[in-house]
Amino acid sequence: MELGLSGFAAVILAGGQASRLGGADKATIELGGRSLLERAIDAVVDAGEVVVVGxxxxxxxxxxxxxxxxxxxxxxxxxxxxxxxLLRRFPTIAVLAVDMPHLTSSTFRRLHEAAVGHEGAVLTRDGRRQLAFVVETERLDAVRPDREAQHGLAIRALLDPLDLVDVASVGSEARDVDTWSDLRDLASEAEDR
Structure with a gap:
């Protein structure tokens, strides 16, 4: 993978049904006075283009x-x-879930650096891959299934053929908001700092 921070696009995944949050739109949920979407956009501030799926x-x-x-x-x-x-072609795409409020631009710089010599890099927490990664656009295009097969396809299955290096998360950057309890925990942690 070629490193070039201005040479990447970002796709923020914000279109889920949020069933454990009673169907609330995760993108608009606030933590510390800022929406989860604004925090996600901040994390990919170095991207040349940002697409929000939601x-x-x-x-x-x-x-x-x-x-x-x-x-x-x-x-x-x-x-x-x-x-x-995406309106333009970029060598790499950064992908992140909207519900990971502690991701930062440093996270994606680390992922890009780790991806050199590979087809991408993915953030891990306790050995499990998270919905925060960078991938070569050309390689993603090469493994994508047809439109019908995309429905219900797990990200893990989509990325499995690719050479992605695991990058351990730092601090709470891999924490996500799946429930109202998660949001309360993250808010109280922020207050304690």
């Missing part, structure tokens, strides 16, 4: 909003829809 909401920075196709087709369908919505 409902359009106001943002401070420019982003393109699209809905995954097929609708509620899962994260792999969202990623591929986001990739197809």
């Amino acid at each position: 409902q359009q909401v106001p943002t401070e920075r420019p982003a393109t909003f699209v809905l995954e196709d097929p609708r509620f087709g899962g994260p792999a369908a969202g990623l591929l829809t986001g990739r197809d919505s």
Whole structure:
């Protein structure tokens, strides 16, 4: 993978159904006075282009909003829809879930650095891969299935053929918000700092 921070695009996955949050739009949920989407956009501030796969909401920075196709087709369908919505071609794509509020631009710099000599890099927590990674656009295109097979496809299955290096998370950067309890825990941790 060629390292070049200005040479990457970002796809933020914000289109899930959030069933454990009662269907709330995760992108608009606030933590510390900022929405999860604004925090996600901040984490990819170095990207040349940002596509958000989810409902359009106001943002401070420019982003393109699209809905995954097929609708509620899962994260792999969202990623591929986001990739197809990029206006320009980039050597690499950074991918992140909107519900990981402690990801930062440093996270994605580390992932890009670790990816040199590989086809990408993925953030891990306790040995498990998280929805935060960088991947070569050309290699992603080479392994993508047809539209019908994208529905319900797990990200793990999509990325399995690729040479992705694991990068251990630092601190709480891999924590996510799946439940209201998760949000309360993250908010109380922030207050304790």
